[in-house]
Amino acid sequence: MKLNAQMFAQMREATRNLLAKGPAAATAAIQQALAGLRQDGAKKAPHSGPASPPPPQGKPAMRDINPPPAGADTAARGARTAPPHPEATAPGFGARPQAPHARQEQSAQADPQTGAQTGAQGGKHPAHAFAEDLLARLGIPAGGGMDVGINGFEMPNFDLPGMRAPGGKEQELPPGGRFIAGEFSNHAGARSYKLYIPSTYHGQAMPLLVMLHGCTQDPDDFAAGTQMNAVAEEKQCFVVYPAQSTRANNHKCWNWFNALDQQRGQGEPSLIAGIAQQVIDEYPVKNGQVYVAGLSAGGAMAVIVGTLYPDLFAAVGVHSGLPYASARDLPSALSAMKRGAAGTGSKAAGAGTSVPIIVFHGDQDRTVHPRNGEQVMEQLNGHGAARTQADSGSVPNGHRYTRTTHSHPDGSPLGEHWVVHGAGHAWSGGSTSGSYTDGKGPDASREMMRFFTTVS
Numbered sequence: 475m476k477l478n479a480q481m482f483a484q485m486r487e488a489t490r491n492l493l494a495k496g497p498a499a500a501t502a503a504i505q506q507a508l509a510g511l512r513q514d515g516a517k518k519a520p521h522s523g524p525a526s527p528p529p530p531q532g533k534p535a536m537r538d539i540n541p542p543p544a545g546a547d548t549a550a551r552g553a554r555t556a557p558p559h560p561e562a563t564a565p566g567f568g569a570r571p572q573a574p575h576a577r578q579e580q581s582a583q584a585d586p587q588t589g590a591q592t593g594a595q596g597g598k599h600p601a602h603a604f605a606e607d608l609l610a611r612l613g614i615p616a617g618g619g620m621d622v623g624i625n626g627f628e629m630p631n632f633d634l635p636g637m638r639a640p641g642g643k644e645q646e647l648p649p650g651g652r653f654i655a656g657e658f659s660n661h662a663g664a665r666s667y668k669l670y671i672p673s674t675y676h677g678q679a680m681p682l683l684v685m686l687h688g689c690t691q692d693p694d695d696f697a698a699g700t701q702m703n704a705v706a707e708e709k710q711c712f713v714v715y716p717a718q719s720t721r722a723n724n725h726k727c728w729n730w731f732n733a734l735d736q737q738r739g740q741g742e743p744s745l746i747a748g749i750a751q752q753v754i755d756e757y758p759v760k761n762g763q764v765y766v767a768g769l770s771a772g773g774a775m776a777v778i779v780g781t782l783y784p785d786l787f788a789a790v791g792v793h794s795g796l797p798y799a800s801a802r803d804l805p806s807a808l809s810a811m812k813r814g815a816a817g818t819g820s821k822a823a824g825a826g827t828s829v830p831i832i833v834f835h836g837d838q839d840r841t842v843h844p845r846n847g848e849q850v851m852e853q854l855n856g857h858g859a860a861r862t863q864a865d866s867g868s869v870p871n872g873h874r875y876t877r878t879t880h881s882h883p884d885g886s887p888l889g890e891h892w893v894v895h896g897a898g899h900a901w902s903g904g905s906t907s908g909s910y911t912d913g914k915g916p917d918a919s920r921e922m923m924r925f926f927t928t929v930s
Contacts, residue, residue, distance in 0.1 A: 702919050733802050
């Protein structure tokens with residue numbers, strides 16, 4: 475299906491009517507318009523291929539943030555301006571048409587190092603040009619809150635048909651458990667958060683885990699999907715969920731690809747560290763038992779925060795994330811997500827002392843290449859001298875996995891790398907009550923908490 479004038483007219487009208495109700499309502503309207511056009515196109519267009527096979531009976535479908543569209547590889551080879559990443563062709567769009575900015579370029583060529591296409595005359599990256607053109611057709615001016623150089627618009631996470639909307643349901647708490655709201659502010663701005671206090675808390679000191687959600691998610695949705703509050707009940711732990719602001723990023727992605735947000739004492743790392751410190755100041759948190767973990771953009775930010783604040787965080791959990799300072803803008807972010815980042819080791823070594831890290835990544839992840847999980851492990855200080863041991867297993871009626879443990883010469887834990895075979899871009903072992911989860915994998919929440927206790 476092509477992006478024709480009728481589609482943009484419907485999208486523009488729906489967006490104009492619903493923008494006042496917030497980003498979620500506008501996104502829902504766009505999805506409805508696209509879905510209707512897709513149905514109309516399917517009725518008019520002759521069927522040219524075999525029907526998709528029905529899903530296997532008795533097996534729940536895997537929840538993947540951004541499954542690859544059918545024929546994406548063929549479309550990418552046939553379209554001159556199509557960027558080399560499968561996520562730029564969003565589900566429901568088919569082959570991406572040439573954006574006006576791209577048509578003005580005399581020619582396009584691939585970067586010899588990354589394979590990313592750039593204009594021969596120094597034009598904008600095709601993905602960025604396409605995003606700007608789409609926003610302009612929707613009546614949103616350039617720089618109006620979605621430009622990557624201003625507020626961190628992230629093209630691969632533009633919410634379209636085929637991508638599940640976050641749940642955001644209120645949590646059912648056990649008797650005595652509390653999920654309370656808070657806010658922290660400093661020179662970099664302000665962020666709200668939700669803090670879970672387990673029913674087992676009676677004034678005693680407990681560990682603290684900071685959980686960073688992925689794009690389009692919020693604390694309630696992330697807590698529901700990861701079931702980390704239930705783990706906190708079992709392990710007697712505080713869990714705080716910082717919330718990304720739509721003013722900072724329209725899709726609520728943590729801005730892991732912005733240079734400012736990769737520095738200690740600046741930007742979002744200072745806000746996340748400040749939230750952790752505020753909880754420490756208000757509740758009895760065990761010394762040396764503060765951890766940070768996240769999914770996707772939240773996983774990439776967890777690496778940044780753990781690298782910049784090793785004096786605060788004792789360990790890091792990364793699910794489907796990227797290594798420290800793996801991008802500085804949209805083109806480099808797309809390249810890192812597609813094939814992994816280049817030259818990340820020295821950046822992490824110069825930022826601070828690496829802390830123990832546990833990594834989960836699906837080997838069928840089409841949004842963030844699994845190579846990024848390997849690179850996170852490579853950034854650990856002393857990784858070259860570490861002892862490694864690999865073992866494999868499987869979840870009953872679920873995914874197989876390979877776990878590689880990394881330890882110091884004295885046997886103390888350095889890191890764990892879990893590759894979940896057959897899994898995509900979703901929280902392993904998560905619950906369907908939240909978004910972007912895959913219940914067929916090993917339980918990442920409990921494995922992360924187990925790992926954290928070993929490094930205390």
